[in-house]
Amino acid sequence: MRFKSPSSNGFTVYAVTGVNTVSFGIKATATAKRGLLGFHVERIDPTEHEAYTMPGFKVFRSVIPEPDEHTIVSTHDHPVQSFVWDDFTAKPGRKYEYVFHPLRGAPKNLDRSTPPVHITVRTEPLTKAKDHDVYFNRGVASSQAYQRQFGNHTPDELAEPKRTRAHQWLVRDLENAILRFIRATKNGDGLLCCFYEFRYPPVAEELKKAVDRGVDVRIIIDAKVNESTDNKGVFHESFPREANLRTIAAAGLPATAIVRREARASAIQHNKFMVRLVGAAKTPAEVWTGSTNISLGGISGQTNVGHRVRDATVGAQFVAYWQLLASDPGGADGDSASDVRKKNAAFRSAVAALRTVPTAHGGIPRGCSSVFSPRTGSEVLEMYAAMADEGKACSCVTLAFGVNPLFKSLLQDNTSISPIVFLLLEKKDVKNPNSNQPFVALAAKNNVYAAWGAYIRDPLYQWARETNTRALGLNSHVAYIHSKFLLMDPLGADPIVVSGSANFSAASTNDNDENMLLVRGNTRVADIYFTEFNRLFNHYYFRAVHETVRAREASGAGVNDESASLFLREQDDWVKKYEPGKLRAKRLALFTGMAGAQTIL
Numbered sequence: 001m002r003f004k005s006p007s008s009n010g011f012t013v014y015a016v017t018g019v020n021t022v023s024f025g026i027k028a029t030a031t032a033k034r035g036l037l038g039f040h041v042e043r044i045d046p047t048e049h050e051a052y053t054m055p056g057f058k059v060f061r062s063v064i065p066e067p068d069e070h071t072i073v074s075t076h077d078h079p080v081q082s083f084v085w086d087d088f089t090a091k092p093g094r095k096y097e098y099v100f101h102p103l104r105g106a107p108k109n110l111d112r113s114t115p116p117v118h119i120t121v122r123t124e125p126l127t128k129a130k131d132h133d134v135y136f137n138r139g140v141a142s143s144q145a146y147q148r149q150f151g152n153h154t155p156d157e158l159a160e161p162k163r164t165r166a167h168q169w170l171v172r173d174l175e176n177a178i179l180r181f182i183r184a185t186k187n188g189d190g191l192l193c194c195f196y197e198f199r200y201p202p203v204a205e206e207l208k209k210a211v212d213r214g215v216d217v218r219i220i221i222d223a224k225v226n227e228s229t230d231n232k233g234v235f236h237e238s239f240p241r242e243a244n245l246r247t248i249a250a251a252g253l254p255a256t257a258i259v260r261r262e263a264r265a266s267a268i269q270h271n272k273f274m275v276r277l278v279g280a281a282k283t284p285a286e287v288w289t290g291s292t293n294i295s296l297g298g299i300s301g302q303t304n305v306g307h308r309v310r311d312a313t314v315g316a317q318f319v320a321y322w323q324l325l326a327s328d329p330g331g332a333d334g335d336s337a338s339d340v341r342k343k344n345a346a347f348r349s350a351v352a353a354l355r356t357v358p359t360a361h362g363g364i365p366r367g368c369s370s371v372f373s374p375r376t377g378s379e380v381l382e383m384y385a386a387m388a389d390e391g392k393a394c395s396c397v398t399l400a401f402g403v404n405p406l407f408k409s410l411l412q413d414n415t416s417i418s419p420i421v422f423l424l425l426e427k428k429d430v431k432n433p434n435s436n437q438p439f440v441a442l443a444a445k446n447n448v449y450a451a452w453g454a455y456i457r458d459p460l461y462q463w464a465r466e467t468n469t470r471a472l473g474l475n476s477h478v479a480y481i482h483s484k485f486l487l488m489d490p491l492g493a494d495p496i497v498v499s500g501s502a503n504f505s506a507a508s509t510n511d512n513d514e515n516m517l518l519v520r521g522n523t524r525v526a527d528i529y530f531t532e533f534n535r536l537f538n539h540y541y542f543r544a545v546h547e548t549v550r551a552r553e554a555s556g557a558g559v560n561d562e563s564a565s566l567f568l569r570e571q572d573d574w575v576k577k578y579e580p581g582k583l584r585a586k587r588l589a590l591f592t593g594m595a596g597a598q599t600i601l
Contacts, residue, residue: 001527002491004597005119013100013119014591016491018531019092019126019134020172024119025591026083026100033575037110038079038568040101043087047094054087056080057462060107061567069464077110079103081574083588088535093125107570120600124528126173130310132368132519134528135177137292138170139303140539142455142468142480146170152467154474155300170300170474174292175202177306178299181274181288182206187214190277192322194220194513196270196501197293199243204251204294211257216282219253220325221245222269223260225333264330264344267374267511270501271325272298275318284315289500289515291483301474302482303398303536305529307499307517309368317370318515320354325513348376348510358518361387361488364496366521373502373514378406381509384498385410387488388421394590396422396487396533400478401503403429403442414446420586424537425452426481428544449583451541453480460546461566480540484516487529491594495526523596 005013010032014025028036041054056078059067063077090096097120105111127133140146146169150158155166183206185191191210198204198221211217223245227238248258261269273289292304309315329347331340357371358364359379371380381404388395389410397407403423411421423429423442429450431439442448455466469475485499500516502508519525568574578585 001122001124002523002594002597003119003121004599005117006599006601008117009102009115011100011102011117012592013098013117014594014597015098015119015121016527016531016591016594017090017121017123018528019124019136020088020090021531021535022087022090022096022098022121022123023531023534023591024085024087024098025588026085026117027588027592028083028575032102033572035104036572036575037103037105037107037570038081038574039075039085040079040103040112041075041085042099042101042116044097044099045094046097047091054080058566058568059462060570062107062570067462069459069462071462078568079110081568082584083575083578084584084591086531086535086538090123092123094123096121096123107568122600124524128524132310132522132525133177133308134525135174135306135308136172136483136532137174137299137304138172139301139480139483139536141170141301141472141474142453142466142543143539144456144464144466147464147466152465152471154472156473167300174304174306175299177308178203178288178292178294179206181276181286181308182210185210185215185276188280190216190218190282192218192275192277192319194269194271194273194322194325195244195294196222196268196272197240197244197295197298198222199240199247200294200296200299201247201250204247204253207257208251208253211254216277217253217257218259218326219248219257220259220261220269220271220322221248223262224265224269225262226265259326259328261325261328261513263328263332264347264511265333267330267507268513269325270508270512270514272501273318273515275315275322277315277319284312284319286310287315287318289318289517291485291499291501293482297469297475298482301469301472302478302480305483305485305499305532309517311368314368314370314517317355317372321351321370321372321515324350324354345376348374351375359383361390361496364518364520367519368522369518371500371502371516371518373509374511375509378506378509381406381504381506384486384504387486387496387498389414391419391421391489393489393492393593394420394422394487396424396490396530396537397504398424398481398483398485398533398536399504400426400482400484401505402426404505405437405440407504408440408442411442411446411448412440414448416445416447416581418447420590421446421448422533422537423448423450424481424533424540425450426478428452428548444583447586449541451537451544454540454543454547456543456546457550463566481536485529485533487526487533490526490530490533491590493523493595494521495523496520497522497525497529499529 010029385406502514
């Protein structure tokens with residue numbers, strides 16, 4: 001939901017809420033900025049009968065010259081020096097009042113005489129009776145919050161009840177949402193599942209319970225034989241085939257419930273969806289999809305999202321796709337090269353025949369629809385790239401496996417005054433040393449800003465050393481950004497959200513079994529995705545910049561003194577960071593220009 005405060009003494013506060021996150025933009029006149037040292041922020045929670053000052057992080061150097069990882073401060077004395085701010089600790093379906101107190105004077109003698117600005121907001125409920133629900137895990141094991149609460153230990157290293165708290169902190173509501181979807185099925189219902197990784201016992205066990213209560217459960221798993229022996233003589237079993245089969249056996253799921261996807265071993269069965277069928281007629285009722293593999297690392301480690309859609313039409317689309325996959329289409333071991341080509345072409349044609357999909361974002365219908373892979377041609381991927389390039393105000397994209405050339409070809413001619421584009425990457429986009437293609441670097445000159453998975457490796461003032469999901473043993477490949485979604489004008493009146501299993505790549509379009517949702521015009525869905533993207537981008541942007549600075553110093557390319565930016569400014573010169581053309585000003589404009597903001601008095 002989107003909100004706007006009444007104007008007060010030259011300040012107006014804008015807010016957009018998701019389920020657990022509230023993102024703010026503060027518009028200030030030139031007069032209001034004069035002498036401003038920042039904002040003391042209070043949050044009032046009528047549900048809990050609480051009112052308290054929000055914590056701070058950066059400090060005034062003249063007040064605390066040598067902060068360390070044990071330094072704890074509040075915004076009462078060490079204010080927020082930003083016109084864009086977020087609260088990542090909100091609860092679902094809550095009404096909150098935020099009070100922004102402008103502070104002036106000097107760090108050791110703050111002037112609190114300017115009347116505060118009040119804004120009342122409501123967070124989105126976790127679950128709605130109809131339409132869509134969206135669930136994100138925390139996705140930031142590499143964080144100060146995890147370090148302070150759990151000391152960079154894997155949950156399994158902790159004693160109860162801390163072990164459970166650590167796991168719950170990482171997964172948020174994602175795991176329970178998956179289990180609730182399965183538990184909603186009743187005797188006589190059906191559940192069609194399609195999983196790439198299926199190796200998380202709690203989900204397998206919940207599906208076995210569904211079988212036992214009379215639910216017709218059918219599960220397609222990736223069971224492709226791709227075992228290998230590397231050049232060091234080390235044998236690698238078929239993945240995820242063998243892990244999936246062990247999980248199935250351990251849970252006691254009957255063989256009649258399992259469909260092995262074995263054809264086309266060079267591609268992957270990358271789906272992660274379920275369709276709930278209701279009653280004896282097995283009527284499609286709702287779909288669970290998204291980026292979350294059924295694994296410990298998928299649910300608790302890397303960033304992931306689960307998306308629940310209550311839509312019979314979309315459900316029927318997924319049923320048709322499931323039925324096609326259940327026939328294990330495509331070339332198989334033992335087929336001739338000619339037969340493989342024919343069978344794979346027939347499979348792509350069959351996927352395309354399931355439904356006509358748009359090839360330009362203007363043709364995406366309002367509501368919710370689906371796109372399935374593999375398919376022939378690049379039209380759908382070209383549409384996604386155009387969506388990133390042609391937003392009126394903003395586009396946001398998560399990219400787990402790099403920036404596809406189609407995206408770069410459209411974005412590289414953008415200028416610093418084009419609509420802003422945010423890229424959230426698993427790792428920094430750099431030239432591939434094995435490629436002969438010219439490397440295209442996207443940066444602020446293209447109005448493109450990127451953050452990527454990174455963590456604080458060594459203590460830095462009040463920042464403690466962090467961990468990551470590889471060190472915790474949660475993930476071995478993708479450690480940070482695994483979600484796959486694209487937002488076009490998320491704060492506009494007609495937002496478009498693309499979300500599912502596909503990685504915005506040629507392989508995900510033309511080779512792998514994949515699914516995507518297209519959601520147009522649903523501001524609730526867009527607001528949830530945007531606030532979570534904002535949370536993740538802000539978290540990793542700081543760490544990515546810090547990592548870049550340290551790498552530059554280590555290479556001898558120059559020494560950069562970060563200390564100035566790691567402390568609060570002691571005059572009002574921090575507001576210069578919001579001059580026209582700078583990233584902070586562009587981000588602020590997204591809030592002050594968003595559609596449909598309401599004022600609650």
